[in-house]
Each structure stands twice: as C-alpha cells, then as structure tokens.
Amino acid sequence: xxxxxxxxxxDREQLRDLxxxxxxxxxxxxxxxxxxxxxxxxEMGLEPGDIKSIDDITKLPFTNKLDxxxxxxxxxxxxxxxxxxxxHASSGTTGKPVVVLYTRxxxxxxxxxxxxxxxxxxxxxxxxxQVAYGYGLFTGGLGAHDGATNIGASVIPxxxxxxxxxxTLMHDFGTTILCCTPSYAMFLGEAMAxxxxxRNEFKLRVGVFGAEPWTEKMRKKLEExxxxxxxxIYGLSEIAGPGVGYECEHQCGTHLNEDLFYPEILxxxxxxxxxxxxxxxxxxxxxxKEGMPLLRYRTHDLTALHYDKCxxxxxxxxxxxxxxxxDDMLIIRGVNVFPxxxxxxxxxxxxxxxxxxxxxxxxxxxxxxxxxVEVKEEYFTDDMATLVGLQKKLEAELRSVIGLGxxxxxxxxxxxxxxxGKAKRVIDNRKL
Amino acid sequence: xxxxxxxFKSKYNNNENQTNMLAKQLSxxxxxxxxxxxxxxxxxGAAGVNLSAMSIADNSDFGILRCIVSDPDKAYQxxxxxxxxxxxxxxxxxxxxxxxxxLAKVLKHLxxxxxxxxxMYSFANGDVATVVIRPTDLESCERILSEKKVELMKAxxxxxx
Numbered sequence: 001x002x003x004x005x006x007x008x009x010x011d012r013e014q015l016r017d018l019x020x021x022x023x024x025x026x027x028x029x030x031x032x033x034x035x036x037x038x039x040x041x042x043e044m045g046l047e048p049g050d051i052k053s054i055d056d057i058t059k060l061p062f063t064n065k066l067d068x069x070x071x072x073x074x075x076x077x078x079x080x081x082x083x084x085x086x087x088h089a090s091s092g093t094t095g096k097p098v099v100v101l102y103t104r105x106x107x108x109x110x111x112x113x114x115x116x117x118x119x120x121x122x123x124x125x126x127x128x129x130q131v132a133y134g135y136g137l138f139t140g141g142l143g144a145h146d147g148a149t150n151i152g153a154s155v156i157p158x159x160x161x162x163x164x165x166x167x168t169l170m171h172d173f174g175t176t177i178l179c180c181t182p183s184y185a186m187f188l189g190e191a192m193a194x195x196x197x198x199r200n201e202f203k204l205r206v207g208v209f210g211a212e213p214w215t216e217k218m219r220k221k222l223e224e225x226x227x228x229x230x231x232x233i234y235g236l237s238e239i240a241g242p243g244v245g246y247e248c249e250h251q252c253g254t255h256l257n258e259d260l261f262y263p264e265i266l267x268x269x270x271x272x273x274x275x276x277x278x279x280x281x282x283x284x285x286x287x288x289k290e291g292m293p294l295l296r297y298r299t300h301d302l303t304a305l306h307y308d309k310c311x312x313x314x315x316x317x318x319x320x321x322x323x324x325x326x327d328d329m330l331i332i333r334g335v336n337v338f339p340x341x342x343x344x345x346x347x348x349x350x351x352x353x354x355x356x357x358x359x360x361x362x363x364x365x366x367x368x369x370x371x372x373v374e375v376k377e378e379y380f381t382d383d384m385a386t387l388v389g390l391q392k393k394l395e396a397e398l399r400s401v402i403g404l405g406x407x408x409x410x411x412x413x414x415x416x417x418x419x420x421g422k423a424k425r426v427i428d429n430r431k432l
Numbered sequence: 433x434x435x436x437x438x439x440f441k442s443k444y445n446n447n448e449n450q451t452n453m454l455a456k457q458l459s460x461x462x463x464x465x466x467x468x469x470x471x472x473x474x475x476x477g478a479a480g481v482n483l484s485a486m487s488i489a490d491n492s493d494f495g496i497l498r499c500i501v502s503d504p505d506k507a508y509q510x511x512x513x514x515x516x517x518x519x520x521x522x523x524x525x526x527x528x529x530x531x532x533x534x535l536a537k538v539l540k541h542l543x544x545x546x547x548x549x550x551x552m553y554s555f556a557n558g559d560v561a562t563v564v565i566r567p568t569d570l571e572s573c574e575r576i577l578s579e580k581k582v583e584l585m586k587a588x589x590x591x592x593x
Contacts, residue, residue, distance in 0.1 A: 375461070375517070377517050380461050380517040380518075380519055381459075381519065382457075382459035382496060382498065382519050382521040382566075383550070384489050384491070384496060387461075387494070387496070388491060391493070409493050409494075410461075410463075410493060410494050411463050411494075412461055412462075412463050412468075412515070412516065412517055413515055413516075413517050414515050415463060
C-alpha cells in the first residue's frame with residue numbers, strides 16, 4: 001500500500017524540479033534565518049541566488065555533528081523559540097547532547113514521512129501498534145507514536161523495558177504491529193518463547209525495527225521468533241527521527257523520502273560526491289524543515305544509493321542497508337572491523353546466541369580483542385573437545401571473513417547483558 | 433524409531449528399577465570467573481541437594497563441572513531455573529579394593545574389549561575405592577564389567593554416598 005502516491009511514485013524529472021525549487025528556497029531561508037549558515041555562505045563567497053537547481057547542492061557548506069554541539073542548545077534555530085513546539089536530544093555519551101527543534105509544521109512533515117513507512121509495511125487504521133521504543137528525548141518513541149496516530153491506528157505507548165508487561169499487553173490487547181530496536185526485539189522474541197501464552201494466541205504480524213544497524217540474518221531470526229514480517233525503518237534525530245527512509249514489501253533497499261530530505265553519497269575523506277551505487281558516507285539536506293534546517297549533514301552512516309524504479313512502483317531512491325558508521329568502525333591491528341560483520345558471522349553458526357560483546361585492548365603495543373559469545377543451551381555438551389571445537393570454528397570463521405584473529409570466549413547462557421535500547425556490543429579500552 | 437527409543441529407555445531408564453547400573457551425572461558449564469562454582473553449590477544447597485562426587489574439567493576459558501548428586505532431576509531443574517547450562521550424562525559407578533593393581537585390572541578388561549574412556553574420577557575411602565567412569569560405549573562397558581564380576585554400583589547407591 002502507498003500512503004502518498006503523488007510523491008512516492010512521482011516521475012523522477014518532476015521530482016528533480018520539486019527538489020530544485022525547494023533547495024533554492026531553503027538556501028535563501030537559512031541565509032536570512034540561521035546566522036551560522038549566513039556566516040558560512042559569506043566566508044565561501046556564496047549567495048542564495050547562486051543556488052539555481054538541485055545540482056548546485058555541492059556548492060553548499062557541510063554540517064557536522066560538532067557544529068550541532070558547538071551551537072548547543074538552540075544556536076541553529078531558524079525561528080524564534082515561540083514557534084518551536086518540540087525539542088528532542090540525542091543520548092550524547094560524550095559531552096553535551098545534540099539538540100533538535102521542531103515547529104508544528106515540522107512535526108506534521110515528520111508524521112507524513114512515518115505514515116509513508118507504516119503504510120508501506122501494510123499498516124492501516126485497523127492496526128494496533130505497540131510502541132516499545134523509548135519515549136522521551138529519543139525520537140523513536142514519540143516519532144512512531146505520532147506516525148501511527150496519523151494513519152489512524154490505535155497506539156499502545158508502552159515505551160521500552162518491562163518485558164513481562166510487553167508480553168501481557170501484546171497478548172491481551174491483540175497487538176498487530178511492534179515498533180522497537182532490533183536488539184530489544186531479539187530480547188522480546190526470547191521472552192515470547194518463555195512466556196505463559198501460546199504462540200497462536202498472539203496477533204502480531206509486523207515488526208518495525210530501527211535505530212541500530214541490523215542484518216538480513218537477524219531479520220530471519222526475528223521473523224521466526226516473533227512470527228512476523230520484519231521491516232527496517234531508517235532515521236536519525238538530526239534529520240527528523242525514524243521515517244527518513246523505509247522498506248517496501250519487496251525489501252530491496254530502503255526508500256528515502258527525498259522530497260523532504262535530499263540524500264547524497266560522499267567520499268568520507270574528501271567530501272566529493274561518489275557515482276551512483278558506490279559505497280560512501282550518507283549526507284542529508286533538509287528541503288522543507290523550518291525549526292532547525294540543516295544543509296549537507298554528514299550522517300557518518302556508510303551505504304550506497306540506487307535510482308532505478310522499484311517493483312513496488314515507487315520512484316524514490318533506494319538505499320542499501322547501512323554497513324556501519326564511519327565512527328562505529330574499529331581499526332584493530334590495522335584491519336577495519338564493523339560490529340555488523342561480527343554479528344553476521346555469529347548468526348551464520350546455529351550453535352550461538354545472537355548476542356556478543358567485543359572488548360578491545362592494547363597490551364605491549366599490540367591490539368588484543370576478546371569476543372564473548374553464548375553457546376545456545378541445546379548445544380552445550382559434557383564433552384570438552386566438542387566445546388573447544390565450537391570455539392575454534394568461530395575463530396576460524398571470523399579470521400576468514402574479517403581477516404583478523406579474535407580470541408573467542410564462551411560464556412554461560414544469558415551471560416551477556418541484554419539491552420532494552422541500543423545494544424552495547426563493543427568496549428574499546430585502548431588508550432591511544 | 434520410537435520403538436528403538438522405547439526399548440533403549442526400558443533397558444536403561446534410570447527409575448527406581450534396582451537392576452539399573454547407569455547413574456545420572458550433572459554436567460554444568462562454568463565460565464572462568466571467580467564465584468561461579470560457589471553459586472552452583474549455593475543453588476544446590478538451597479534446594480537441599482547433596483553432592484556426593486564431583487570433578488572439574490577446564491581449559492583456560494571455561495570449565496565443565498561434573499557431579500553426582502543425591503537428586504539429579506531436582507538438581508537439573510534448580511540449576512536450569514538459575515540459568516546455568518546443564519546437561520544430564522549417563523555414567524557408570526563401580527568399586528574396587530583399595531589395593532595396588534586393582535584399578536589396572538578393571539581398566540585392562542575394558543581396553544582389551546575396545547572400550548574407550550572419555551573421563552573418570554574416583555576417590556578411595558578406607559578399604560574401598562569408588563570410581564565413576566564415562567565410557568564411549570555404555571552398553572558394552574556395563575556388560576564387560578558385570579561379566580568380569582566387577583562390583584558395579586547401583587545408581588541409588590552412588591547418589592547416596
């Protein structure tokens with residue numbers, strides 16, 4: 001199903017015209033309303049009139065997360081605070097949080113974006129949504145809430161945590177759609193298997209998972225354990241929150257709402273645009289935002305874009321799964337390692353639970369890496385040689401896929417802490 | 433298939449059937465960190481389960497605790513509930529005189545008949561030594577030992593040591 005066919009299936013020439021018109025307006029808007037951008041334009045000798053079409057986007061300055069921190073809390077606002085109706089903030093683990101501001105129109109635009117996503121997943125006003133994203137400063141909870149309300153569905157605003165209650169309400173209220181992080185969904189899948197209600201008494205049919213990168217294999221696990229079809233929802237709070245992109249029923253990439261957020265793929269080092277289909281850093285420019293519009297915001301997410309028309313009829317650009325973040329990437333003994341690669345290897349081996357904790361340290365100037373994994377209970381055996389064999393098998397697999405030796409450590413079932421929000425999977429103790 | 437299992441069960445089922453010599457041993461996965469063994473013994477103690485024999489196999493990362501307890505089924509349940517990875521493994525217990533050469537004699541019967549030993553543990557008490565053995569082939573091991581008149585222990589005797 002398609003929420004807004006006019007835009008989602010728009011002819012690409014027409015879409016370009018729309019994007020060009022909006023970018024021209026946006027360049028002018030930020031020049032006159034955001035002192036930060038006016039200063040940047042002036043330093044670069046750029047005037048709003050120089051932006052004539054979407055192709056001129058490369059003339060515009062970049063925006064980094066650091067710029068948001070430097071202008072904490074409201075320095076990038078383009079409207080007086082009297083027009084701001086919502087303030088979200090990222091869970092900044094280092095230093096001050098990153099703040100984002102929404103006007104009433106921005107919230108409506110965001111709801112529109114999420115409504116497109118939910119409709120693509122087959123949701124209608126008949127559905128009952130259980131929003132198990134954290135409610136609060138994090139955009140996941142309220143974003144999904146507003147989107148589901150906008151399509152007229154019933155919303156259970158349960159937030160994350162309290163797993164027993166999640167199961168009870170899911171069962172008693174007949175939840176049809178679950179929204180949460182994929183790692184919490186894994187946890188809920190385990191809880192469903194252990195809970196008192198038989199599986200066939202649940203009405204759950206769709207899972208909407210996002211806010212962390214996940215893999216195809218994880219999708220299969222989630223679909224099996226929860227008895228659902230699992231969809232990816234992409235977003236980041238700086239741009240809107242969940243709903244920046246979404247999958248259609250063909251699940252051949254994530255459609256980006258590019259009439260609202262214009263995507264580019266850049267070389268992460270040079271900042272130069274890369275050709276279609278090539279892997280690089282995803283960058284967004286707001287085309288309609290009022291409260292705190294950003295130009296060419298560097299997401300640090302690594303992916304590629306594809307512009308050919310999708311089987312579902314949508315013409316909106318499709319993005320590959322996020323491979324990782326430029327800043328998620330670890331360099332261990334000179335090898336680039338993404339946590340998603342480790343997850344991929346573990347999920348391929350049926351003997352292991354899909355949870356891990358990687359600890360990286362530096363001993364005598366050499367990086368050491370210890371990977372804790374849980375052997376599934378049914379694969380535990382009394383035979384030492386078999387267990388050691390399992391350990392060696394994972395080590396060999398990691399070496400062949402990632403090209404790096406990891407020290408694998410088997411831990412007891414549930415020995416790795418489960419997360420209710422974003423999973424903590426890497427501890428880097430190196431002091432460089 | 434199911435009839436094979438049934439016949440195996442009827443032969444080896446570890447119920448109160450007094451002719452049965454196979455004992456249930458608990459195997460528990462232990463992470464190599466301090467306090468884990470204490471927790472296992474705590475859980476068993478709280479459930480009123482007595483340990484009659486135990487041994488630990490370990491490598492540098494983890495260990496396997498193998499033990500004979502007064503009530504294996506109950507111990508299995510309470511450990512499982514405490515989120516331990518636990519398995520029940522069949523073992524054979526026998527006694528031999530606590531004099532030099534007597535264990536060698538028993539083991540020779542087994543090796544001559546092609547029965548390998550995965551692991552064993554034992555302790556001597558006064559005139560008698562008690563041995564717990566996990567052979568690769570339980571059926572032939574039990575047969576050979578009884579043919580050779582080795583003093584096999586009933587499961588219930590082993591649990592109540």
